[in-house]
Amino acid sequence: MNKTSQAGTIQVPKDRMKRRRRQQRRGLVASYLFVLPYLCLLLMFGVIPVIYAFGMSFFDTISGVFWGITNYKMAFQDYRLEEAIYNIIGFVALWVSVTIIVVTGLSLMLDILSRRVATTIRTIYFLPGAITSSAIVVLWLFLVDPLVSPFQAVFHMFGWEARQHVVNGLGMVSLFAIMSFFAHSGGWIIVMGGALSGLSREVMEASRVDGANLWQQAVYVKLPMIWKSVALMGILTLAGGLQIFVEPQLMGMAGPQYARSDWSVNQLAFQYAFSMGDFGISAALSTMLITVSVTIALILIFATKFYQVK
């Protein structure tokens, strides 16, 4: 932080330096105390489980024998893996770009409305995210069926008369992207709303006085100031997208004709563990997935200097 970085450049008397060092040490202890409770949970529910899963990927988990990369080999031999990877790439490309553009756009637009109106709209945007698990299946069963959907007029425009027409017409990638967007984007609009309202009013006033119109204000003033939130959203959306699981998995609850239990890599990992009982191959798949997610995330983080203290 500022103080410490300045310390080297400014000449300070010896006793003051000593005091500062003592202060620093006390500060360190305090910092650690602040993070300690969280650190315990991080170890218990983050670090140790990941290491355990990583270790499991090298074992035959039935008889507990170490067998090197056999699990990885077996995972790669799965005939469904290649297709699942293509599915995910398509999904991630679509979902991440739509989320970043639409959420940022809507958030900036909401910011020019009066607070009361914006809050109401944000609430409505957000609520679908609160519908989860079995309830969301009921909702989508009806939403995508042209006979009973509130959006039937739209479907009829495309000439889609049956549920399967809609599913075919949209394609699985777009369908899952829409479902995920419906569920998750509202939460991010709230986060963005928070970030935007935290911006200093004086800056906004100043830019208005400078003659910036709404568009200029949004793009040149507000956007740069909330980039950290946008970056966080991008990273988490990307990571979440690589792990898509819920949407295709839930489809199966609508009947066997919609079941896609091997659509994504994460689903394959789940299937290996929990329907076939092979935790080793499952862990191998998960490890690969985590590695890819973390690598991409770290590249983004370091590229954007996300961790830096201002």
Next chain:
Amino acid sequence: MSKKRKGSFSVSRFAVYSMLGFGLIFYGVPLLWLFVAGTRSQVSLFSDPVFTIGTWAQAKETWHDLTSYNDFQILNWAKNSVIYSLGGVSLSLATAIPAGYALAVTEFPGRKSILVLTLIAMITPSQAIVLPIFLELLALGLNNTYLGLILATGFFPFGIYLSYVFFSSSLPKGVMDSARVDGCNRFQLFIHIALPLAKPVIALVAFFSFLANWSNYFLAFVLLSSEKLFNLPLGLTALINSSGALENQAANDIPIRMPEAIQAAIVVVAPVLVVFLMAQRYVRTGMLAGAEKG
């Protein structure tokens, strides 16, 4: 010149409003449908026009089917959900706010590692680590207990990031520095200066943590094996799945069909709405207060 500008101004306003309007339709119409559909009968859902409003008697009957099922089991699930959510939210706040603060305003060895690990934890699929967590809690004798699930859900890395981002971007440096000069130690600084300013992020973290806890399904599913301990999503999903309401072809007499499933969805969403509106007030006022002071 000024006239032309005014014209383009209203065109862009119009564009903004219509796009926000599209958003409202996309998010709002399904919700509206959901609330209306909760009043309709199974048959009506399939054969009547989309926004037909059912009868009060029908809604009541559905509600009765849902709530009275198995000795008002759903009330117990709701109670459990409240316990898990309160516990999980408290724990995640107690850990996330101080940690986010320390990570944002101080530089100490290991800081970067914690941030990176947090990020990794955030993007690790829960399916991958659920077995280790399960075995861990089992070893501690905490599986199938309130405490076990609360501990597991109290770990909320997203909350850390929210509070980290808040403290590192919204905390007025001037105030902090002057307070330090005044002789406040770190804890006093945190409690007297940072916390009061942090209301919005507390509300935000609390809200998202509540949302995660309230709708927590997977972890609860793995860690709980006694129905007495089920939360709402777990209980309702088990109920709806085993009654076959979704496939619409169940060979049983359980009075849980689509209308009940829809009302169950409303039951789960309604508290989120309430908590959200409460949190929203703090997020707003706090944010503004912070901004004005800053």
Next chain:
Amino acid sequence: MTRLPETIFGCFGALSMSLFASASQAQTQITVWSDTARISTFEAYDAAHPDIDLELLTVDKDELVTKLQLAMRAKADVPDVIFMSSSNHPAQLSTRRTDYLADISDVVSQDIFDGFLPNANSVCSLNGGILCLRNDVAHLVMWYDKPLMDELGVEMPETWEEFEQLGADLTARGEGYFLGSGVQPDIVIGMLGASGCEIGFPVDGAENTLRIDLSTEPCLRMAGLIDRMLENGSLLRFGTSEPGLITQASAGKIVMSIGPTWFGEYVMKPNYKIPEGHLTAAMPLRWADEDKPVAWSWGGGNFGYWKETKYPEIASDIITWATTQEDHLINAVTMPAYEQPSIAWGERVNNDPYYATNDVYDTMLAAAAYSSPHFASLGYDMRSAFGKTISASLSTDGKLVDLLSVYEKELTNAARLAGYKVE
């Protein structure tokens, strides 16, 4: 719970144990995982056996295997007895990786096995062992609207050829009458299976070996029939529970539907709004050149128990009791698989004023004799493979004949992945 019952159990066997235990007021605790509908069965057992305390947990169909994996990994809270709502559970729970189910072929007496309806336990017979007892049978029969058929002046078909002809005649009238769904995976698979199409038939005597061949005449013959009936609209391109079919059925246009034993009561009555005095059942269909029909199945649950349970005698007693005991089965929701209680249960169905005739159960019982022995428990899901490769195309304008090869490939891959040899 206490050590006492165990010790005594070892010495004197089940009977003396129950005497001793009840005398000493100690109860043997048995953990049971059930679906919601079977809870009452277990509660009835619990009530009838004061010396045994059943610890009940509701676990639904999709979650059973997952939860068992966790319990078995943790070696804690593994249930002694389970109810399996899916026909594939027995296969999934008896692999090297998930070795849960006990082989009961030498535990349960032959008399009991013989008392089941024909082939009822085909899903429980795996690799030479018997791993469970069937709770309810769910073979496919023909459900039809009798007054409507009388009004239309048509006869109930007995062969697939007549079925197709009836469809053609009815659609030629242009009044919207139809004969059910032609895309519902369970029904299409059932039709293929009934035709003798080898969609995954276990090979007798060869361990984990399946025959999957969809290029044979029985497959092509049935697929061709389905295609023609989809083409002329006598079978709909909607699933049985999709609004598209439900609206037309509720408008009184559904003349008949292939459906399992529970279809009348739980799908056609509540969803299709078929009024009282209309619906009844007829025998499954056969090809004209064959002398008897074959009935494939859709559903049916099974009871099994843990091979490492401390109380194998009690566990086998529970599953035998649950599947054979008349007093509670008479109120079962679906057709009991054990003949004697099944007949008692059937009285109620026969006398149900909802149906047009009073022989619905008699028909289902007669049809049970033709249940396919090839309807087996498999380690992969034939229906979701169908959904993945066939549904999208068949529900729009595709031809089943053209899709069979893709389906065969998917089934073969899935079977190999699940550890089967495919012939």
